[in-house]
Amino acid sequence: MKADVILGLQWGDEGKGKIVDYFAPRYHVIARFQGGPNAGHTICFKGQKYVLHLIPSGIFHRDIINVIGNGVVIDPVSISEELEQIHQVDRTAAQRLLVSDRAHLILPSHRLLDAAMEAGKGLTKIGSTLKGIGPAYTDKTARCGLRVGDIFRPGFMDKYEALKASHLALIDQSPVEHVIGKDDFVTYEKKWMDALDALKQLKVINAAYFINSRLKSGKKVLAEGAQGTLLDIDFGSYPFVTSSNTSASGVCQGLGISPHQVGHVYGVFKAYCTRVGSGPFPTELNDSFGELIRTKGHEFGSTTGRPRRTGWLDLVALDYAVMLNGVDSLIMMKADILSGIGDLKVCVRYETDGIQTSEAPVFLDRVRPVYETLPGWEALTLSGEYPNPVLSDSLQKYIASIEGHVSVPLTILSTGPDREETLILQESTH
Numbered sequence: 001m002k003a004d005v006i007l008g009l010q011w012g013d014e015g016k017g018k019i020v021d022y023f024a025p026r027y028h029v030i031a032r033f034q035g036g037p038n039a040g041h042t043i044c045f046k047g048q049k050y051v052l053h054l055i056p057s058g059i060f061h062r063d064i065i066n067v068i069g070n071g072v073v074i075d076p077v078s079i080s081e082e083l084e085q086i087h088q089v090d091r092t093a094a095q096r097l098l099v100s101d102r103a104h105l106i107l108p109s110h111r112l113l114d115a116a117m118e119a120g121k122g123l124t125k126i127g128s129t130l131k132g133i134g135p136a137y138t139d140k141t142a143r144c145g146l147r148v149g150d151i152f153r154p155g156f157m158d159k160y161e162a163l164k165a166s167h168l169a170l171i172d173q174s175p176v177e178h179v180i181g182k183d184d185f186v187t188y189e190k191k192w193m194d195a196l197d198a199l200k201q202l203k204v205i206n207a208a209y210f211i212n213s214r215l216k217s218g219k220k221v222l223a224e225g226a227q228g229t230l231l232d233i234d235f236g237s238y239p240f241v242t243s244s245n246t247s248a249s250g251v252c253q254g255l256g257i258s259p260h261q262v263g264h265v266y267g268v269f270k271a272y273c274t275r276v277g278s279g280p281f282p283t284e285l286n287d288s289f290g291e292l293i294r295t296k297g298h299e300f301g302s303t304t305g306r307p308r309r310t311g312w313l314d315l316v317a318l319d320y321a322v323m324l325n326g327v328d329s330l331i332m333m334k335a336d337i338l339s340g341i342g343d344l345k346v347c348v349r350y351e352t353d354g355i356q357t358s359e360a361p362v363f364l365d366r367v368r369p370v371y372e373t374l375p376g377w378e379a380l381t382l383s384g385e386y387p388n389p390v391l392s393d394s395l396q397k398y399i400a401s402i403e404g405h406v407s408v409p410l411t412i413l414s415t416g417p418d419r420e421e422t423l424i425l426q427e428s429t430h
Helices: 016-026 076-087 108-120 133-141 148-152 156-172 182-200 207-216 249-255 288-296 315-325 393-406
Strands: 003-008 029-032 041-045 048-052 065-068 097-100 203-205 221-224 262-270 273-275 309-311 329-333 344-352 355-357 368-374 410-414 422-424
Touching: 003 016, 003 249, 016 041, 016 221, 016 262, 016 329, 016 410, 016 422, 029 207, 048 076, 065 207, 076 182, 097 207, 108 133, 108 156, 108 182, 148 156, 148 182, 148 203, 203 207, 207 221, 207 249, 221 249, 262 315, 288 309, 315 344, 315 393, 329 393, 344 393, 368 393, 393 410
Parallel strands: 003 221, 003 262, 029 065, 029 221, 065 097, 097 203, 262 329, 329 410
Antiparallel strands: 041 048, 273 309, 344 355, 344 368, 410 422
């Protein structure tokens, strides 16, 4: 058995949480493989909305095990608060949540360091969520971080205090005011310590052995990604990226499985593009169309609340993401948001210094999008389901344009936030 993958093909916020929740009943295990509480996976059902930051999006299904893999960085406060939210629906949820003993911890001082580092960048800020994620990954790479398994070992508090002291020494050298004051830090640290006790009550496992044993026994595993491919630390729009590998390669590193065990890759994207924070955005709309899409699509960060930048669909970037991830099938979200706004544009090539290309360059800040105009749809008139879904002619042309450019079938269309508002266009062949 192989592990299937659901990941984002844009700059995050594609709607992966809904799709993981929708697919969850087909699987025995849902596993997050990278990222931290900067993720904001929104799930809607029975008229209620839930936002998950660390806990995998299969947690609301009682027969599914949810795993936080070693590639994730964990803030105990965040995971404790999420469980409190989930327990309002299901008091047994914690019994289905397993945590890798190799996952790194986000310390309170990581948050303070994150704020100081971001403030020090001035006009070159990358738009960090200030959750301490970048500094936690930095310590992981520098081989001085603390892992979940450390909290059960003698001397943990000594290691914690030593690492905190090194962070505070760096912060004291910073010439700028910090977003998080030291009085607030003391309060948060106490909250963090209380949450650490709650984290100890969860089942901590050697996740690599767990995942591999489940695959070997024929159980179906779904790997859940956070953020999006264009934010990948290696292949995204660096330096305006996240601190982990958000592409399919991160599945092996973040869960401890071999490349041979990666199965069907589902790529999720919006019918248009959004981006939060700084960084190049070739198809950005700084006009009434952009504001209309932002308003209709409720494009505000589920983690930060910040308004998202909006733009037309970028097929050059989408094709790049499909290539990097080996995507087998596409899932398009929010086609309903483009209803009734007239003709639509899609970027089909980039132009730099008069030269056009269909490849995404290493630097996106100088490219100019070359557009193709397609007819819009007044209303998202959908009827039927697989194998006989009925779509408007203009929506079919939009889908055909996407499939023609990336050479991958679009198999699922999301028509709203609820798990029931999902239309199967083609059944996956895996």
